Amino acid sequence: MDPPQKKVIYINERELANLPDGASVYVLSSSNDSAKTQEPLLPTPPSTSLPTWALPSPLPPGFQFQSLIPLIPLSPLSFSTSSSFLLDFCPPPLCFQYPPPPPNVPLFAPPPPPPSAPPNQLALNPTALTPSRQTKPSCSRDVDNSWRGGVVFPNVWCTPATEFFETIGVCKFATQRMIELENDFENYVLKRREKALAGFPPVNTVRPPLKRLGSVDIDHGNHFPVLSKNGRKRPNTKKSGISSEPSIELGSVTPDHLLNVISGNMSSAHQSEVLQPHSLDDKLGQQRVEISHKLAHPHRLHPSIWHNEPGEHNSGPACSCKSKYRIGPLHNQFEGETEVPRCQLESNNRDRLYHYRVMVTPTTNFFDNKPSVIPFNGNDYLFDGYSIFLHSPIDNLPPCQLLRFNLLYEFVHFNEEFPENFTVRALDMLTEYVFKELLELLDLNWRPHGVDTGCPVVHLLPRFVRRLENSGELLSADAILDYWMRQTQLPLIPASDLPTIRRMPNSEWSAHIDDLRGTLAWKPGAKPPAVRIDQLDRLSSYSSTSSSSMSSSCAARLPTFPMLVHMTFTPMKLSLSRDPQYKSVLKNYLKLLYLIVNKPRISAEDRNQLAELTNKLDSMDHSGVHRREITVELSSEGFYRTGIRPDVAQFALNMASFVTHVRCIMSLKSLEARLNYQFKDKSILHQALTHPSYRRTDFGTNQDHFQNTLTSCGLRTIKYGDKLQLYKKWRKKGLSKMIQVMSFMPKQHEERSKIYGNERLEFLGDAAIEIIASIHLFFMFPDLPEGNLDAYRQALVQNQHLADLALRLGLHKHLLYTHSVDFCHDSTYVYARSDAFEAVMAALALDGGLEAVDRIFGAVLFGDCERIHRVWVQIPPHPLQAEYPDGDREWVLKVPMFKKLVDLEERLGIHFKHLRVLARALTVRKTGYNIYTLGDNQRLEFLGDSLLKYVTTDYLYRHFPRHHEGHLSLLKNSLVNKYTQATVCSELGLDQFIIRREENSLTISSIPEEATASATRRQQNVKNKADLLEAFIGALYVDKDITWVERFCQVCFWPRLVEFILKQEWNDPKSKLQQCCLTFRSLNEDPELAHYKVLEYAGPSNDREHKVGVYFRNVLLAVGIGRSVQSAEMDAAKNALEAHQEAFKQLNFQRAVIHKRYRQPYIAKMLNKLESWDESLVDKFVGDVPEDGREGTATSELVPKRKRCESSKEGDEDINVRGITDSDMELEDGSP
Helix, strand or coil: CCCCCCCCCCCCHHHHHCCCCCCCCCCCCCCCCECCCCCCCCCCCCHHHCCCCCCCCCCCCCCCCCCCCCCCCCCHHHCCCCCCECCCCCCCCCCCCCCCCCCCCCCCCCCCCCCCCCHHHHCCCCCCCCHHHCCCCCCHHHCCCCCCCCCCCCEEEECCCCCCEEEECCEEEECHHHHHHHHHHHHHHHCHHHHHCCCCCCHHHHCCCCCCCCCCCCCCCCCCCCCCCCCCCCCCCCCCCCCCCCCCCHHHCCHHHHHHHHHHHCCHHHHHHCCCCCCHHHHHHHHHHHHHHHHCCCCECCCCCCCCCCCEECCEECCCCCHHHCCCHHHCCCCCCCCECCCCCCECCCCCCEEEEEEEECCCCCCCCCCCEEEECCEEEEEEEEEEEECCCCCCCCCEEEEECCEEEEEEEEECCCCCCCCHHHHHHHHHHHHHHHCCCCCCCCCCCCCCCCECCEEEEEEEEEEECCEEEECCHHHHHHHHHHHHCCECCCHHHHHHHHHCCHHHHHHHCCCCCCCEEECCCCECCEEECCEEECCCCCECCCCCCCCHHHHHHCCCCCEEEEEEECCHHHCHHHCHHHHHHHHHHHHHHHHHHHCCCCCHHHHHHHHHHHHHHHHHHCCCCECCEEEEEEECCCCEECCCCHHHHHHHHHHHHHHHHHHHHHHHHHHHHHHCCCCCCHHHHHHHCECHHHHHHCCCCCHHHHHHHHHHHCCCCCCCCCHHHHHHCCCCCCHHHHHHHCCCCCECCCCCCCCCCCHHHHHHHHHHHHHHHHHHHHHHCCCCCHHHHHHHHHHHHCHHHHHHHHHHHCHHHCCECCCCHHHCCHHHHHHHHHHHHHHHHHHHHHHHCHHHHHHHHHHHHHCCCHHHHHHHHCCCCCHHHHHCCCCCCCHHHHCHHHHHHHHHHHHHCCCCCCHHHHHHHCECHHHCCCCCCCCCCHHHHHHHHHHHHHHHHHHHHHHCCCCCHHHHHHHHHHHHCHHHHHHHHHHHCHHHCEEEEECCEEEEECCCCCCCCCHHHHHHHHHHHHHHHHHHHHHHHHHCCHHHHHHHHHHHCCCHHHHHHHCCCCCCHHHHHHHHHHCCCCCCCCCCCCEEEEEEEECCHHHCEEEEEEEECCEEEEEEEECCHHHHHHHHHHHHHHHCCCCCHHHHHHHHHHHHHCCHHHHHHHHHHHHHCCHHHHHCCCCCCCCCCCCCCCHHHHCCCCCCCCCCCCCCCCCCCCCCCCCECCCCCCCC
């Protein structure tokens, strides 16, 4: 017989008491109790310190609520659930004596009420909102929010709030009602954490502070290997390790004891000099200690959710810099900032504050998802970013570019109507609530360094806007305070709703929590205090199916709170991608893959090795030891609502970076005052002070705090950009990348580079400083030979000296670089300061010309001594110019030799005012001293070399925006080398006008060009011609100015870049051969390089001929001959490349890159134009020639008179440029 069917109904205790006595009632107890404790990890302090709250209670009527004695929560390391982050070493759980609970405390005690005014007092409270201000349910689902963040409203006004603000003069002041609202917000919201932790012992008592080793100088004495991305060698981890110690039981090990063991392998005498471990094992051991110490925080919300602590990273202290280097923006020190006088707290201070709206482009990941909404008077006000209030105006503020999620964001500011309805106190409280109480940015400090009084540098206002056609209505600060305060009074899941929640169907439960899903939940005093709600589940996925049954009375009174599901991530430093073993395997895999691509044939061993590495990577990825993404479940008991969604957190986090950017730019005023120069474009100066490493760490605060908060409170689903496309224009490493970048033609017009950092500016600044030093030394010491001038110049431009000059200018107070261990060494700071000084000089050259560089460089050199500075500034004329200030062309009639120089002037189209200066440039060293030139051309050669380098560097910087510093150096070396200079010299015919002494008289002759001359003699002629051209450039500057030198190079040098790029001749043969040999290396062996041997040499010591052979893997590739060993090696490498083109696949790749970018007819046409020296090609390199004609220019005069191909057709072969601002020299039909 089947048992009777029983109908199960759910009733509460009151309904149970009203049932008839004879009713049959079965009390069912659940056997699926969660294995996790449902008691809040951080109990709330006794309710006696807080006001009572009239809430329906599941306790029996008349039950007197008993206050709980504060209990110290268990260490997170003793959780029954396994942590997602596993350590090889974990200290034992911290053991404490827990006081027993009082006997009269029931099994379940609902959480004490939140600190808010009781409902029966609201009617008497003057701050209580009137019915017209009561919030109504949000209707944001039906509102179009696509306009958020991208609409500039011509008219903006605040919602009316006459009960909270009154106008006095131009400012608005808070009424008594607003003051009481602010007091309530401070008492019930901002002091919530303090009250929640009032009954607990201090953290340092529960978890003793960790003893750390001090930071020391490791640049002198014994040099330990530096773990840096810039390090040349990786330390041998097998040789470095912890010294042998007696075995210690794991249960008796503490973090401090382990730290002593780590440092125990150093003697006491050595510890006095070096107090910091440097081996890889020691660093990993110390990192484990730091992580374990942080996991042991007594208020930690969950072991897998990382929290923030002041001055701490996830794996150690936030700053490891020496005390003398703790300066600059990275340490919250902005030069020029002083204490800001305190604003009137209960006023909007319209007479002293400047208001700007902050916008971001693109808006991806900021305004895409469901917005934070504040309902007010039946309307929804959507979050639309932040407004910023400053105590001084910001003019010409460069955009703040931030790299987030593989997307480049640009934060900009613009003026908007000043909002009326707020007070400074309200802004500061809103900022403290969002940034400190919710986002836990504990290292954020917006006051000047060392100042605790006065106003912060900025005030922020979260903007909640309602769009009205072409205008916007901004929510007043009082409405924001009121709504957020009311939200914090609401438990996430009220205990009185638990019986109803159990009976809800799944669909009804999903609709019930729909508005909560995606919002931030707040647990005051926990670490972290706020997390994003990704889901709320009524049953934990970790519930045990075999737990013991409870008594019916306990089960009836014990509610089960829903589980808050949160998706989190392990910090990148602790995830698999940072594991040393995984990084080593991945590096070998990528290296082997690259070698296989470039090898002529692939062996079976290579295939097997690649498959083995692939399997090893897959096994490590699926091991789960260092899982990146983790799902966490928390009991919703003790959590409160906030009404805030991740869009507020996302924007607020990046506002920290924007505020830092504003403070950096405003601090540059003090640097400009010291330079006595006002930059027209401050972005150039800001870029000059920014190291390339700063882009990834530009968070405006502790970078681990930023990442932890972004993971906990940021968006759950993030839209990432294309990393390959993003870094395609920034990447500079790799042979393939270099070949692709070097295939780009120059831009016809100057274009600003998008490459981040100051490396390109440093490349230009180095040349600018060198030319300034060369010019001054050349004119100040007219009798010193070239060697002495070069020695003095090297002393002025060396890095150590430039670093000292940077200290004089105070550049170290403005440097922006990554705050990491790489910058904990003196040598790194020296290079950083010298590079910054060069970059600042380049910024001055771009913004104000070489005159500004000359003035400021002289002032920083000798500004402290007026007499020496006067000598440096007052440059005397050249001795030949001093004799004849008005010119010496009358010497043409007196000296027959000078008549031939007039022919050279006619050939070049350049007429010298002082002809004797030109004559000296053509006088070789063997000629000796004479009354006409007063010396030879060696000194002019010294000056011309610097001039040629500077104008070349300046042109390359302006017209090759996609090239990094190394790429620009390759192009510069191809233009200023002796072979190119000798070619230009021969084409101009300068070698036909050399002044020599023959039979005790000066004559003009030419460099002999014998067809049967030896290779040694021909190379010597190349050197002589190159020196002659440099001397001519120096004479052109002395007689004219640098503008003439630049025009000379525009015509005679820049067009040759077309040939160097199309023929891939920007690299010398030796480097090209080494690159080809590297493609033959194997994975686990050192790369084999080509080496050179001197086979024989013959001839006298002053005219010796060397024969050199180049070998690769003990095979002779080719032989070269030269006057020096270096030139012979270069000739041997060139012959080897020509003889073994089929074996070197790298050469085919280089040619394929060019042919893929440009069609063959275009390449041939351009090379023909260059061969005939077509004026249409030359005009593209002359900067001031209008595109519609060449009238009024001296281009035709400067173009050397060479034979032109009669078959060329000007009309058909004219260059068509694609654009004005972003056009290359390539034709539109040049690309296939």
